[in-house]
Amino acid sequence: MALEHAILVSLLEKPGSGYELARRFERSIGYFWTATHQQIYRVLKRMEADGWIDVREVPQQGRPDKKEYSVSGYGRTALGEWLHEPIQPESVRHELAVKIRGAAFDDPRALIGEVRRHQRMHRDQLEHYLAGERRDFGAVDAPPCDGVRPDAGRELQHAVLRGGIAYERMMIAWLDDVLDTLHRLGPGR
Amino acid sequence: MALEHAILVSLLEKPGSGYELARRFERSIGYFWTATHQQIYRVLKRMEADGWIDVREVPQQGRPDKKEYSVSGYGRTALGEWLHEPIQPESVRHELAVKIRGAAFDDPRALIGEVRRHQRMHRDQLEHYLAGERRDFGAVDAPPCDGVRPDAGRELQHAVLRGGIAYERMMIAWLDDVLDTLHRLGPGR
DNA sequence: TACTGCATGTAAGATGTTACATGATTAC
DNA sequence: GTAATCATGTAACATCTTACATGCAGTA
Numbered sequence: 001m002a003l004e005h006a007i008l009v010s011l012l013e014k015p016g017s018g019y020e021l022a023r024r025f026e027r028s029i030g031y032f033w034t035a036t037h038q039q040i041y042r043v044l045k046r047m048e049a050d051g052w053i054d055v056r057e058v059p060q061q062g063r064p065d066k067k068e069y070s071v072s073g074y075g076r077t078a079l080g081e082w083l084h085e086p087i088q089p090e091s092v093r094h095e096l097a098v099k100i101r102g103a104a105f106d107d108p109r110a111l112i113g114e115v116r117r118h119q120r121m122h123r124d125q126l127e128h129y130l131a132g133e134r135r136d137f138g139a140v141d142a143p144p145c146d147g148v149r150p151d152a153g154r155e156l157q158h159a160v161l162r163g164g165i166a167y168e169r170m171m172i173a174w175l176d177d178v179l180d181t182l183h184r185l186g187p188g189r
Numbered sequence: 190m191a192l193e194h195a196i197l198v199s200l201l202e203k204p205g206s207g208y209e210l211a212r213r214f215e216r217s218i219g220y221f222w223t224a225t226h227q228q229i230y231r232v233l234k235r236m237e238a239d240g241w242i243d244v245r246e247v248p249q250q251g252r253p254d255k256k257e258y259s260v261s262g263y264g265r266t267a268l269g270e271w272l273h274e275p276i277q278p279e280s281v282r283h284e285l286a287v288k289i290r291g292a293a294f295d296d297p298r299a300l301i302g303e304v305r306r307h308q309r310m311h312r313d314q315l316e317h318y319l320a321g322e323r324r325d326f327g328a329v330d331a332p333p334c335d336g337v338r339p340d341a342g343r344e345l346q347h348a349v350l351r352g353g354i355a356y357e358r359m360m361i362a363w364l365d366d367v368l369d370t371l372h373r374l375g376p377g378r
Numbered sequence: 379t380a381c382t383g384c385a386t387g388t389a390a391g392a393t394g395t396t397a398c399a400t401g402a403t404t405a406c
Numbered sequence: 407g408t409a410a411t412c413a414t415g416t417a418a419c420a421t422c423t424t425a426c427a428t429g430c431a432g433t434a
Contacts, residue, residue, distance in 0.1 A: 002282075002287065003394095005287060005291065008291070009287055009290050009291040009294070012291075012293075017413075017414090018414070018415090019412065019413050019414075020412095020413095022413095029287070029290070030281075031281065032281055032282075032283040032286035032287055033281065033282055033283065033284075033286075033287055034280040034281055035394090036394080036395070036396090037413095037414085037415090038394085038396085038415085038416090039393080039394065041414070042393095042415095043393095060412090060413095062402085062404080062412095063402075063411085063412050063413075064401075064402065064413040064414075065413080066413060066414085067413090067414085076294065079291055079295070080295050082288075082291075083288055083291055083292060083299065083300065086303060086306065087285060087288070087307070089310075090282060090283070090284055091223040091422090092219075092220065092222065092223055093222055093223070093279060093280075094221040094222065094279075094352075095191055095222075095276050095279060097221035097349045097352060098191065098194060098198055098218070099271075099272055099276070100345050100348060100349050101202075101218070101342075101345055101349055102194065102197070102201075102268055102271075102272055103272060103341075103345055104345050105198070105201045105265065105268065105269075105342075106269050106272050108341055110273060111272065114275060114276065117275065118276070121278075150373065152292075152293045152297055152374045153290075153293035153294075155370055155373070155374055156289050156292055156293050156297065156370065157290060157293075158370075159366060159367050159370040160286045160289050160290055162363065162366055163283075163363045163366075163367070166359050166362065166363045167363075169359075170355050170358075170359040173355065174352045174355045174356075177351055178348050178352070181344055181345065181348040184339065184344070185339060185341045206384095207387090208384065208385050208386075209385095224422090225422080225423075225424090226385095226386085226387090227387080227388090227422085227423080227424085228422065228423090230386070230387060231387095231421095249385095251384095251430090251431060251432080252383085252384050252385075252431065252432095253384060253385045253386075253430065253431090254385080255384085255385060255386090256385090256386085280394085
């Protein structure tokens with residue numbers, strides 16, 4: 001029941017159409033919460049019916065008109081309430097871990113290519129995050145100047161991005177470990 | 190479409206009933222793939238109908254009879270095929286990350302307690318993993334003796350466990366970073 | 379007597395995925 | 407002309423979650 005809330009956060013950061021939200025869920029917020037455009041349109045309708053968001057028809061030239069959604073006061077309250085609720089344990093799905101354990105019943109070395117492929121994807125994602133960090137948060141971490149209030153949104157987005165970076169680095173290192181293990185084991189049973 | 194395969198792996202490691210599988214999905218394999226007993230019973234039925242698993246009625250004394258499932262040759266083939274398929278990108282859901290970004294539109298400091306709670310849970314999970322590692326894989330990493338074939342299943346389970354350990358350590362460190370950030374930001378807008 | 383563990387299920391509803399559908403503009 | 411981008415949706419199906427349901431044995 002949190003796609004609604006992810007959408008609220010995204011619309012508070014910047015109002016936009018269903019299409020634009022779908023694009024954001026392919027990057028940025030999508031690194032921590034995925035959704036397809038079909039889901040988004042369905043949920044936007046419900047949120048509008050519930051009064052969490054307002055719509056504004058935006059006529060455009062050279063491209064189809066769009067509906068720009070923004071968060072209503074009511075939606076903001078709903079987000080606040082959600083923020084104060086404790087999170088319940090998330091359901092985990094690490095398909096690669098299941099495959100690694102399954103490899104014991106097959107030829108373990110057959111997984112090597114797949115693990116390498118994943119490692120490459122994680123390296124790419126890390127590069128992507130680091131490029132984003134350089135672009136959006138600069139290379140130097142300037143110490144906060146006295147009297148200058150740090151921008152909470154920016155700081156928090158950066159903190160989340162640092163989490164993504166730490167995750168990718170951890171995965172790359174772990175997959176090195178897995179590759180070592182797979183190489184040590186001979187051909188399967 | 191991978192709960193089937195997680196069940197195949199678990200049943201290959203050790204045959205068992207639906208109830209026992211449900212318990213395993215609360216520990217061990219459950220650290221990488223979650224499932225409730227309702228899901229498990231439903232999928233076991235389908236797998237049996239598809240001939241992936243065999244059932245054996247086991248009468249018991251002092252407790253209800255159970256159905257012990259084990260993987261058939263056909264199921265083993267299905268697992269092998271799945272192992273050779275490339276994994277497609279998994280859908281991510283990090284509710285805490287969404288909340289952290291959302292905190293910019295509320296009082297960031299209100300999240301501190303929740304973040305601390307998560308950090309405690311990750312510390313507990315780390316302790317749990319480390320205890321399991323000591324118990325199941327011993328404190329010393331004995332160098333492989335010549336001629337002694339390492340047990341693939343054991344080695345791979347250990348590799349997956351090391352992944353869990355690395356993940357928890359990364360999360361604990363990142364949440365320290367997040368706590369620093371939340372403290373630096375004053376009360377919300 | 380009440381609770382916990384073992385053991386198996388059904389049913390309803392929410393959510394997520396995949397495929398289909400339309401139509402204009404812009405770039406190659 | 408062909409493909410990609412912008413923009414919005416519907417429909418069917420699969421999966422997941424939550425609640426309900428049963429019944430016996432052992433323990434506090």
